[in-house]
Amino acid sequence: MKTISVRDLKKYYKIYEKEPGFLGSVKSLIYRNYHVSKAVDNISFEIEEGELVGFIGPNGAGKTTTLKCLSGLLYPTSGDVSVLNYKPFERDHKFLRQIALVMGQKNQLWWDLPAIESFALNKEIYQIPSKKYASVLEELSTLLEVKDVLQVQVRKLSLGQRMKCELIAALLHTPRVLFLDEPTIGLDVVMQKKLRDFIKEYNTEYNSTILLTSHYMDDVKELCRRVIIIDHGRILYDGSLDEIVIKYAPYKLITVILHKKVERAQLQKLGKIVDYSMPKVTLSVPREESNHVAAKLLEKFPVKDLNIEEPDIEGIIRDVFAKGGK
Amino acid sequence: MRRYLRIYKMLLHLNFASLVAYRANFVNSLISSIAWAAFSLFSVILLTGRTPNVYGWSRNEIILLTGSYNIIVGIFHMVFSRNFQRFSTIVHYGRLDSILTKPLDSQFLLSFWLVAYTSVIRVCMGIAINIYILTAMGLQYSVLDIMFFILMMLLGIMLLYSLWLFVITLTIWFTRLSNLVDLLYTMNGVTRYPPKMVNEAGNFFSYILIPFTFVVAPPTRLLLQKALSGEIIGLAVLSISFFILSRLFFRYALKFYTSASN
Amino acid sequence: MFLPKEGNNMRILRIFLLHVQHIFEYRSRSLIWFFISLLNPLMLLLFWKGAILQNNGAGTTLPYITSYYLLLVVAGAFLTAHVEEDVSEIDIHEGHLSQYLIRPFSYFWFKFFEEIPYRLLQGLYGVIVCAIFFSFFGQLFVFVTDPFQLFLCVIITLLAYFLSFYFKMVLGILAFWIQDIRGLYQVIEIVMLIFAGFLVPLELLPPAVSHLSFIMPFAYMIYFPVVSFQGKLPLDTMLHVIELQCLWLVLFVAIYQIMWRKGIQKFTAAGQ
Numbered sequence: 073m074k075t076i077s078v079r080d081l082k083k084y085y086k087i088y089e090k091e092p093g094f095l096g097s098v099k100s101l102i103y104r105n106y107h108v109s110k111a112v113d114n115i116s117f118e119i120e121e122g123e124l125v126g127f128i129g130p131n132g133a134g135k136t137t138t139l140k141c142l143s144g145l146l147y148p149t150s151g152d153v154s155v156l157n158y159k160p161f162e163r164d165h166k167f168l169r170q171i172a173l174v175m176g177q178k179n180q181l182w183w184d185l186p187a188i189e190s191f192a193l194n195k196e197i198y199q200i201p202s203k204k205y206a207s208v209l210e211e212l213s214t215l216l217e218v219k220d221v222l223q224v225q226v227r228k229l230s231l232g233q234r235m236k237c238e239l240i241a242a243l244l245h246t247p248r249v250l251f252l253d254e255p256t257i258g259l260d261v262v263m264q265k266k267l268r269d270f271i272k273e274y275n276t277e278y279n280s281t282i283l284l285t286s287h288y289m290d291d292v293k294e295l296c297r298r299v300i301i302i303d304h305g306r307i308l309y310d311g312s313l314d315e316i317v318i319k320y321a322p323y324k325l326i327t328v329i330l331h332k333k334v335e336r337a338q339l340q341k342l343g344k345i346v347d348y349s350m351p352k353v354t355l356s357v358p359r360e361e362s363n364h365v366a367a368k369l370l371e372k373f374p375v376k377d378l379n380i381e382e383p384d385i386e387g388i389i390r391d392v393f394a395k396g397g398k
Numbered sequence: 399m400r401r402y403l404r405i406y407k408m409l410l411h412l413n414f415a416s417l418v419a420y421r422a423n424f425v426n427s428l429i430s431s432i433a434w435a436a437f438s439l440f441s442v443i444l445l446t447g448r449t450p451n452v453y454g455w456s457r458n459e460i461i462l463l464t465g466s467y468n469i470i471v472g473i474f475h476m477v478f479s480r481n482f483q484r485f486s487t488i489v490h491y492g493r494l495d496s497i498l499t500k501p502l503d504s505q506f507l508l509s510f511w512l513v514a515y516t517s518v519i520r521v522c523m524g525i526a527i528n529i530y531i532l533t534a535m536g537l538q539y540s541v542l543d544i545m546f547f548i549l550m551m552l553l554g555i556m557l558l559y560s561l562w563l564f565v566i567t568l569t570i571w572f573t574r575l576s577n578l579v580d581l582l583y584t585m586n587g588v589t590r591y592p593p594k595m596v597n598e599a600g601n602f603f604s605y606i607l608i609p610f611t612f613v614v615a616p617p618t619r620l621l622l623q624k625a626l627s628g629e630i631i632g633l634a635v636l637s638i639s640f641f642i643l644s645r646l647f648f649r650y651a652l653k654f655y656t657s658a659s660n
Numbered sequence: 661m662f663l664p665k666e667g668n669n670m671r672i673l674r675i676f677l678l679h680v681q682h683i684f685e686y687r688s689r690s691l692i693w694f695f696i697s698l699l700n701p702l703m704l705l706l707f708w709k710g711a712i713l714q715n716n717g718a719g720t721t722l723p724y725i726t727s728y729y730l731l732l733v734v735a736g737a738f739l740t741a742h743v744e745e746d747v748s749e750i751d752i753h754e755g756h757l758s759q760y761l762i763r764p765f766s767y768f769w770f771k772f773f774e775e776i777p778y779r780l781l782q783g784l785y786g787v788i789v790c791a792i793f794f795s796f797f798g799q800l801f802v803f804v805t806d807p808f809q810l811f812l813c814v815i816i817t818l819l820a821y822f823l824s825f826y827f828k829m830v831l832g833i834l835a836f837w838i839q840d841i842r843g844l845y846q847v848i849e850i851v852m853l854i855f856a857g858f859l860v861p862l863e864l865l866p867p868a869v870s871h872l873s874f875i876m877p878f879a880y881m882i883y884f885p886v887v888s889f890q891g892k893l894p895l896d897t898m899l900h901v902i903e904l905q906c907l908w909l910v911l912f913v914a915i916y917q918i919m920w921r922k923g924i925q926k927f928t929a930a931g932q
Contacts, residue, residue: 145495147657161656168501180496184416193412196405197502225419426843437850441859445704447866448719449711577692584699595706603702 073157075249075281076119076142081151083112083137083305111137113305114151119283121248124275126296127285130393134305135285136175139251142283143173155249169198172247174255180241181226187237188222191244198245205244211277212240215270232263239267243274250274252284256291268294289386303393313385321388324362325381327354331374342368351376356383405502406510413513427516431475435468435523438590453592459622460592462531466618467590468524470554476517478559479583481509482566486576489569494655505648509563528621537623550617550630553637558586558613560640563648570651589614612636690778694785697736704859705729720864724890727802728861730790731886736858738783739817739882741775741825747832748841757927768916772825779821804891812898817885819905824881826912833916836923857883877908 087109112134119125127135140146141153144160144167153160158167181190195205213219216236221229229237243250255271256264272295275282286292292299292313299316301309309316326343330351339345342365343357357365362380369375417424442464446457455463485508488494497507539547562582569575585607588596593611596604616633619625708725751757760767804810831848835841853859854869856878862870873879884901887893893901 140495143499145498145656147653163498165501168499171499173495173499175495182412182416184419185412189412189415193405193408196401196408197500199401199501422840426840426846429843430846433847433850437853440854444854444860444865444869445707448864449715451714452707453710453714572688574689575692577689577696581692581696581699584696587700588703591703591707592710595703595710598710599706 074118074154075121075123075156076117076283077152077154078118078138078142079116079152081112081115081138081141081153082110082149083134083141083146084149085109085111110305112141112148115302115305115307117300117307117310119281121281122275122279123298124272124282124296125284126292126299127283127302128289128292128299128389129285129302133303135302136253137305138302139173139253139283139285143171143251144168145173169245170247171249171251172242172245173251173253174239174242175253179238181234181237183227184225186223187218187226187229187241190226190237190241191222194241194244200245204246208244208246209240212243215273216240216266232259235259235263235267239270246278246280248280250280250282252282254286255284256286256288264288264290271295289389293385301389301392308392316392317382317385317388318359320392321383322359323356323383324359325354325356325383326362326366326369327352327379327381328369328373328375329377331376334373338373402503402506409510410513414515417515424516427514428519431472431516431520432523435472435520438464438468439523439527442590453594453598455592458531458535459618462528462621463592463614463618464590465524465527465531466551466621467614468527469521470524470551470558470614470617471586471589472517472520472524473551474555474558474586475520476514477555478509478562479579480512480514482562482582483579484508484512485566486569486579489573490576492573494570498652498656504652505563505645509559532621537621539621543620547617547620550620550633553633554613554617556641557609557633557637558589560637560644561609563644564640567644567648567651570655585610609636609640690781691785694737694782697740697782697786698733698789700858701729701732701736720861723802724892725861726793727890728886730793731889732858732882734783734786734790735817735820735882735886737786738779739821739824739885741779741821741828743771743775743825744828744832744845747771747829748835752833752835752927753839761924761928768829768920771829775825802890802892804889806891809888809891809895809898812895812902813885813888816888816898816901816905819902819909820881820885823877823905823909823912826909826916827877827881830912830916830919833919833923836919836926852878852882855879856881857886861887877912880905880908 085108086106115134115138127138129135137146141148142155142160144163147161156167156170158164160167180194181187182193191209194200195202200208213222216239218233218236218240221233222237226234226237239255252271256267259267268291271282271284274280284291284295296313298312299309300307301316309319311319325346327347330353333350334353336345336348339348339353339355343355343361345353346356347354355365366378366380369378439461442461446452446460450457452460488497488508497504500507565578565582569578588607588610591611593608593615596607596611612629612633616625616629619629705726708720708729709722712720712722712725751760757767760770763770804813831841831845834844838844855862855873855876857873862873862879862883864870865873873883880901884893884905888898888901
């Protein structure tokens with residue numbers, strides 16, 4: 073049995089429209105227009121235990137809605153969802169004890185008390201055995217480097233420390249399935265990196281299944297071998313990051329630095345010129361021809377330096393969105 | 399059940415710790431507790447200054463009503479009010495999700511999270527008023543009488559709780575109406591008047607208020623040894639049925655929330 | 661600002677319209693606020709009704725009491741500004757005041773025109789309720805008839821609003837010096853309930869309390885507008901009330917100006 077399995081999931085909303093401005097307000101008193109918005113429109117995927125999957129797409133693509141359906145916060149319009157063999161929307165307490173949903177800046181910590189007090193409360197709420205609680209707390213606070221601030225009032229902590237403590241509070245019960253919605257949003261680059269390392273370690277340490285959404289391609293590039301790309305409520309791509317390159321970017325980039333000026337026309341025969349700023353030229357050539365073209369370049373032109381690259385992944389994904397997955 | 403008690407014990411501890419940690423807050427809520435209890439007493443003394451008898455209640459009896467009001471509402475504020483305030487804020491800012499993903503009864507999490515210890519002072523002032531008036535009236539009680547009074551009082555609190563839950567649950571649909579809490583605070587004030595006053599007003603709005611008149615008056619009439627069995631049964635029935643009704647309504651609202659929210 | 665040149669009038673109009681729109685969005689919310697302000701006076705009215713019927717008048721009459729509490733609903737809604745918490749919590753403690761300070765418009769008048777749509781709407785609800793009541797119980801209503809007296813009533817009401825607004829602004833900017841001010845606000849609210857006439861018409865209070873209430877400024881914010889609209893005050897008393905209102909107003913304006921100057925120095929020095 074897969075840890076997460078989603079089949080033909082749909083979630084539609086009715087959206088009421090209001091015209092802007094004062095007259096709009098008056099109008100909305102009398103009648104209201106609405107249209108159906110398809111937040112999630114017929115998506116299916118499966119995730120195995122221990123997988124770390126990145127969920128990417130622009131704002132309003134349906135990422136958060138999907139996460140909410142998976143964690144039991146939203147009742148799907150239609151389709152089957154199963155997480156750890158439970159139907160999430162029944163919100164069985166046994167199910168809830170095995171998952172966690174971390175969304176942006178949550179505040180479940182008690183503001184006027186040290187974080188450790190809030191943790192102790194979560195221990196009771198999630199019925200964590202004392203021994204396990206002690207060892208997990210020790211481990212998480214070491215990993216996140218907050219051991220020495222656990223006894224400090226939360227209101228006196230820095231934003232970063234507070235976020236880390238929130239994360240600990242959410243993970244104390246070592247959820248088997250973890251949903252992370254934009255975990256690094258609003259953090260500085262150093263903190264982002266630290267948090268990423270932590271997520272990776274947590275994933276291997278506890279073999280938990282993690283589904284993560286993010287705006288930052290860095291998060292996804294570094295953490296996830298598999299990505300699901302979603303836009304307008306539909307899945308555009310589901311597979312490994314490496315394959316996305318082969319599928320959507322059937323070309324490589326060859327950059328050469330030349331000793332002498334070479335005319336555009338001469339190079340154009342070998343591939344599409346992406347950048348021409350003497351003495352540097354970048355060509356885009358079909359993947360399978362790249363070696364052949366490189367050899368030709370070396371042979372025919374006064375090459376000082378040559379470099380073959382994969383195209384930039386962010387660019388590819390932008391392409392995917394632009395083409396709508398076709 | 400034992401698990402819930404353990405969690406509540408823990409919450410009592412956390413609330414006390416944060417009360418002590420933040421002194422200004424402590425002073426503010428203490429001041430407001432004392433001030434409102436004092437106001438309820440002053441206002442009733444000023445109001446009844448020219449009237450020895452209103453709606454069948456003598457001046458002393460009405461002051462006793464105020465005493466009981468402070469005990470019952472004091473306990474209610476200590477245990478519940480701030481939780482309802484938190485409830486409507488949570489809904490207003492769309493943070494119900496964090497409640498729903500906890501493996502614990504959502505109603506419990508929303509009703510018992512915060513404790514306003516400073517309201518104890520209000521309860522004490524209420525008890526003092528009652529003792530003073532009852533001594534002046536020369537009434538005597540057995541332990542059983544007191545126990546029965548306490549039972550009635552608890553039913554009154556349960557009724558008040560259910561009414562609040564019912565109304566605040568509406569904010570799940572009308573998220574902007576977080577000020578319904580303020581309306582409820584004001585409606586609590588209705589409980590300190592003779593029930594007859596509201597019953598005889600005879601217009602649409604006063605009917606809405608009738609359940610509130612059952613919260614304080616029947617226990618007080620019990621103290622006056624004037625309670626009719628009808629009032630007592632009425633309170634018990636209202637209290638239990640509203641409790642069940644409000645819980646069902648709350649559950650229904652959550653179902654709505656999870657099928658329509660965005 | 662890249663707006664075309666326009667007079668202060670235009671700007672005031674814009675502030676005003678913006679907030680009217682805001683109110684429409686929050687119309688249901690403001691209706692609830694109105695119910696809140698309606699409930700207590702109605703309870704008191706019902707209480708008096710019983711008291712008068714059972715105690716041979718209790719020193720007053722039903723028409724007087726009825727019109728008193730109904731006018732009180734309007735006065736309470738129309739004349740009680742609720743700016744103090746916005747000023748203290750949002751503007752001063754959370755630092756939003758800075759946004760006002762960089763605009764070429766006085767903070768005080770900003771707040772003043774932000775508040776007026778709310779007061780008008782609340783007052784309008786009150787007038788509607790009164791009108792409904794009047795159509796049913798016209799004979800229970802006591803109201804001023806003489807046009808000159810009516811004119812004085814309007815002046816008393818306007819002065820009352822300025823008085824109450826300045827008072828609330830003073831309370832608001834106290835937050836420059838006092839960190840946790842909510843306890844104080846609660847106490848002042850209670851003092852106002854008693855001494856502005858929200859609880860009982862001031863002349864029906866025990867003599868000592870009644871006397872005290874006329875020395876304090878609160879009666880001039882709520883009680884006198886109400887009784888003057890009832891047509892109960894003779895002309896010379898009305899003029900005297902206006903005199904005292906002006907005196908209080910001058911005092912509050914002076915206090916506000918001094919406090920504002922000192923407070924703003926403290927605010928900018930703290931670099932909030």
